[in-house]
Amino acid sequence: MGFDRDVLSSRALKRRSMLRAAGAVAATGALVSGARASVVPEGKRGDGVRDVVVIGAGLSGLTAARDLVRAGCEKVLVLEARDRVGGRTFNHDLGGGVISEGGGEWIGPSQTAIADLARELGVGTFDSFYAGKSVYLAGETSFAQDNGNGGTGTPAAIVGKLADLARKVTSGTPWTAADAAALDRISFGDWLAQQGVGAEDLFSIGRSTRLSFGVPPASLSFLYYLSVLNSSDCSVEKLESMKGGAQQTRLVGGSQRLSQEMARALGERVRLSSPVRRISGWDRDLVEIETDRGLVRARQVIAALSPSLCNRIAFDPPLPAGRAELQRRWPAHAPMRKTVHVYPRPFWREAGLNGQILQVDGPLLWCCDNSPPDASLGVINAFVEPGRLPADPKAAEAVLSQIYAQALGEAARHPVQFHDLDWGKLDDWSLSCTSPLPAGFLTALGPHLSAPVGRLLWAGTETADIWSGAMDGAVRAGHRAALQALGALAKA
Amino acid sequence: MNRKLILTGGLLAVGLVVATTAVGPGLIRGQRFERAFKQELARSDGDAPDLSPTCVHCHGAAGAAQNSRYAALAGQPAAYLEAQLQAFADGRRSSPQMGPLAASLTSAQIKELAAYYARQAPQPSEAVAQDAALQRRGEAVVTARGCAGCHGERLVGTPAAPRLAGQGEAYVADQLAAFQHGARKDPTGAMNSLAGQLSAAEIQAAAHYVAGLSPQAAR
Numbered sequence: 001m002g003f004d005r006d007v008l009s010s011r012a013l014k015r016r017s018m019l020r021a022a023g024a025v026a027a028t029g030a031l032v033s034g035a036r037a038s039v040v041p042e043g044k045r046g047d048g049v050r051d052v053v054v055i056g057a058g059l060s061g062l063t064a065a066r067d068l069v070r071a072g073c074e075k076v077l078v079l080e081a082r083d084r085v086g087g088r089t090f091n092h093d094l095g096g097g098v099i100s101e102g103g104g105e106w107i108g109p110s111q112t113a114i115a116d117l118a119r120e121l122g123v124g125t126f127d128s129f130y131a132g133k134s135v136y137l138a139g140e141t142s143f144a145q146d147n148g149n150g151g152t153g154t155p156a157a158i159v160g161k162l163a164d165l166a167r168k169v170t171s172g173t174p175w176t177a178a179d180a181a182a183l184d185r186i187s188f189g190d191w192l193a194q195q196g197v198g199a200e201d202l203f204s205i206g207r208s209t210r211l212s213f214g215v216p217p218a219s220l221s222f223l224y225y226l227s228v229l230n231s232s233d234c235s236v237e238k239l240e241s242m243k244g245g246a247q248q249t250r251l252v253g254g255s256q257r258l259s260q261e262m263a264r265a266l267g268e269r270v271r272l273s274s275p276v277r278r279i280s281g282w283d284r285d286l287v288e289i290e291t292d293r294g295l296v297r298a299r300q301v302i303a304a305l306s307p308s309l310c311n312r313i314a315f316d317p318p319l320p321a322g323r324a325e326l327q328r329r330w331p332a333h334a335p336m337r338k339t340v341h342v343y344p345r346p347f348w349r350e351a352g353l354n355g356q357i358l359q360v361d362g363p364l365l366w367c368c369d370n371s372p373p374d375a376s377l378g379v380i381n382a383f384v385e386p387g388r389l390p391a392d393p394k395a396a397e398a399v400l401s402q403i404y405a406q407a408l409g410e411a412a413r414h415p416v417q418f419h420d421l422d423w424g425k426l427d428d429w430s431l432s433c434t435s436p437l438p439a440g441f442l443t444a445l446g447p448h449l450s451a452p453v454g455r456l457l458w459a460g461t462e463t464a465d466i467w468s469g470a471m472d473g474a475v476r477a478g479h480r481a482a483l484q485a486l487g488a489l490a491k492a
Numbered sequence: 493m494n495r496k497l498i499l500t501g502g503l504l505a506v507g508l509v510v511a512t513t514a515v516g517p518g519l520i521r522g523q524r525f526e527r528a529f530k531q532e533l534a535r536s537d538g539d540a541p542d543l544s545p546t547c548v549h550c551h552g553a554a555g556a557a558q559n560s561r562y563a564a565l566a567g568q569p570a571a572y573l574e575a576q577l578q579a580f581a582d583g584r585r586s587s588p589q590m591g592p593l594a595a596s597l598t599s600a601q602i603k604e605l606a607a608y609y610a611r612q613a614p615q616p617s618e619a620v621a622q623d624a625a626l627q628r629r630g631e632a633v634v635t636a637r638g639c640a641g642c643h644g645e646r647l648v649g650t651p652a653a654p655r656l657a658g659q660g661e662a663y664v665a666d667q668l669a670a671f672q673h674g675a676r677k678d679p680t681g682a683m684n685s686l687a688g689q690l691s692a693a694e695i696q697a698a699a700h701y702v703a704g705l706s707p708q709a710a711r
Contacts, residue, residue, distance in 0.1 A: 136525060138532050143525035189542065199533045206545070216545040308588050333546070333593045361532045363558070387552040390618045391561045391662060424550065424589065425561050431588045438596045 051075040052485045053289055053298035055276050055313075058087020059471055060459040061304030062262040063117065063478025064485070065269060071486055077298070078266065079291055081275035081429045085263040088430050089471065091254035092340055092419040098372045099254040100340045100379045102421035103433070104471045105370075108246035110233060111472035113479065114258070115249075121261040124252035129346075129369040130242040132354035135407035138361065142407055144353065148243070154208070155201050158192075159236050166229035172465030174227035175446040184443040188225040189218030207358065208240055211366055211383055214334025215436040224437040231467045242368075246470065252373060255471060275429070280316040282454040285492070299492065300485045304459035304478065307449070308332040308431045322448040329445065330462075332432035335424030337386040339400060342417035346371045346378035348408045355380055357407040363388035364403050380404060380412075386422050393420050434469055435462055450477075455488070457481045541604045543597070550589075556615035560660035560703065567614030567707065572654045573606035585676060614648075614707035617660040620700060630701025633694045637686055639702075647702055658707025665699035 051073050054061045057080035068076045084090075091099040106128065107114050118125060133144040154162075169177045177183065188209065192202060206216045212228075213220055232239040232246060242248055251257060263270045274291040279301065281287050289296045303310050307330035318324060346369055348355050355369030355378075367382035382400060389396050397418040404412035423433050450463040459481035464473030540554075547565070551557050555565030565573065579585035580594035581602070594602070634640075634647070642653040649655030656664060670676035671687035672695070678684050690698070 136529075138525055138528035141521070141525040141528040143522050200529070203533060210549070214549065218542045219546040308592070312588070329592045329595055331592045331596070333589045334549075335589070360529055361535075385549055385552075387548065387550045387557045387559050387562045389559060391559045391660075392618065392621075395619070422561075428588075441596075 050077045050298040052300045054078045054302045056304035057085040059474035060478040062259050063475045064302050064482040066262050067482035076269050078270045079274045080272050083273045086256040086259040089255040091256040100370050101254050105255050106247040108248045113475040114472040117475050125249045126373040128242045130354050132352045134356035137359045154236050163234040166226045166234040169226040169230050171227045171230040174223050175443045184223035186222050187218050187439050188220045188222045191222045213436045214434045221437050221439045278314040282456050287455045302457045302459050302481045306462050326445040326448040331436050334432050334434040334436050336433045337384050337422040339382045340419040341380040341415040343378035347411045457484050554612045555609040560618040560662040563663050564617045565609040566612035568654050569649050569651050570606045570610035571651045577602045616658040620704045626697050626700045630697035633698045656702040657705035661699045661703035668695045
């Protein structure tokens with residue numbers, strides 16, 4: 001599993017960034033390097049049994065480990081497959097201390113778990129930039145419009161109906177809703193068709209789900225869509241907007257910093273480049289975890305991974321049928337591809353534009369102004385369709401520069417940096433960014449999502465009660481798994 | 493990436509809003525845009541299966557991938573596409589992305605998708621960098637190994653084997669490597685034994701050569 005093959009296919013990144021990405025972690029420093037030397041199967045040494053092994057050094061796993069240590073549970077080890085922490089968060093280093101996020105980046109109202117974590121770690125926040133007009137492109141034509149809050153084109157009647165339905169679907173356990181079976185039998189697309197929504201509104205809603213879930217409405221269970229809406233105060237606007245919505249706020253220094261700060265504090269309790277291949281004896285008192293860098297034993301295991309990644313680990317004895325089926329069928333076909341154009345300054349702001357572009361028919365799904373808080377550089381972050389934009393970074397950069405020039409002006413033709421991150425081709429350690437659950441999935445398999453199995457506990461944003469799929473959900477799931485582990489250890 | 497982590501933002505409030513709020517040159521621009529927007533919507537493929545927009549993300553519009561790392565589906569033989577979706581669904585072909593997706597489809601949906609992509613006109617994938625020497629080496633490999641025997645003259649595909657001509661260079665190289673290492677298994681074993689005999693350089697050359705061929709059958 002050559003995870004560093006073709007890491008970030010970006011010109012600026014190719015040489016430098018591998019070093020920098022490593023360097024970002026190396027800032028956490030000596031800590032990890034000490035751990036790297038240890039390949040001795042420590043279980044054999046007798047003293048190496050951990051109270052808890054956490055698999056995955058993303059937001060969820062590191063939150064769990066941090067909670068455990070703070071609760072006095074010292075013998076904790078975090079195993080991470082990559083040579084960096086942060087999971088689906090990643091900071092592109094633009095130089096001079098400026099970053100642009102290649103993965104998850106926004107937080108919003110009611111996402112209090114991640115906001116609290118940032119505060120505790122001393123990571124500041126600032127507002128996303130959205131003031132001015134967005135530009136819409138169709139063929140050779142363009143149109144600029146100030147939409148106020150980056151709100152959706154979802155028709156008001158449907159927004160109200162969706163809110164009413166979402167109130168009855170609890171986000172953490174949607175399969176317990178009174179009419180769960182009926183809502184899970186159809187797709188969001190089926191429901192929209194029943195409402196007689198017109199072609200233009202369907203386009204807007206479809207673009208919105210492509211961005212939020214990676215798929216069109218026809219591929220999303222209606223029950224699942226409602227459960228996500230339930231996290232967002234049952235409001236489509238709050239789910240999709242910047243102002244007052246889930247994209248309102250960014251983290252100073254980038255979202256990956258949260259993981260880097262937690263890893264720094266955990267020190268040698270975080271072990272990088274250690275993919276877990278097999279977990280044995282999860283039904284006994286001591287669980288054996290086989291990694292590429294030796295065997296580890298633990299009393300409790302927290303798998304802070306998506307079910308798709310869990311599915312790549314061998315379990316002995318095999319997992320119970322329901323959990324195994326959940327992992328096997330968990331959808332992973334929504335890897336996003338995010339690019340970065342860097343300019344000397346955010347020149348579009350002077351023309352009253354907010355840097356947001358939506359292309360009706362082309363590789364660009366949507367882009368926005370992702371400049372640093374002091375606007376010392378101009379940054380455009382784009383979500384693109386991987387299949388419609390060349391893999392070659394020079395070609396990809398040129399295609400997008402042309403689109404940006406059409407929307408923002410000629411200055412857009414000359415970015416000073418370009419970065420490209422296609423999560424679908426990056427490596428084997430994320431697989432997908434979101435989980436577009438199809439019709440029928442949650443009512444059949446949902447109850448297996450976070451139910452402990454023997455000594456195995458499940459974390460990762462997918463298992464969150466609230467804001468599942470978001471960074472906030474990852475933090476919440478980490479807190480919950482740490483409590484579960486402490487409870488299990490106390491009973492043992 | 494992650495949902496909210498991602499954003500969504502301004503979705504169109506086109507339509508009447510545009511026409512009524514814009515004035516002067518803005519109105520004209522708005523009307524032009526609205527016309528073009530409606531044309532784009534009307535152009536969308538009437539006979540596309542409901543689920544095909546899901547495939548677009550990686551495989552391009554109407555299966556014409558413009559990214560060499562993703563499989564181009566347009567014009568591939570229906571029997572081949574159907575067999576691959578079935579293989580993904582039951583785990584005979586391994587892919588964390590395609591496996592669960594294919595498993596969520598009914599046999600009827602698989603047949604419908606396969607037939608839809610088979611009738612799309614094949615398009616060349618992402619442009620291949622000019623390298624005449626590499627191309628010659630690739631042609632020699634393809635000729636020596638008799639690829640046309642199964643993949644058809646000019647490698648445009650047959651009911652038994654997919655079109656290679658104009659397929660993505662990186663995708664072809666990835667698949668040859670997967671056959672070589674056994675990560676992908678050809679039911680007949682032919683591709684595994686053939687790829688097993690190729691060097692990394694030969695794989696690179698063969699992928700380069702086939703990616704540069706015209707995907708259209710000779711008239």
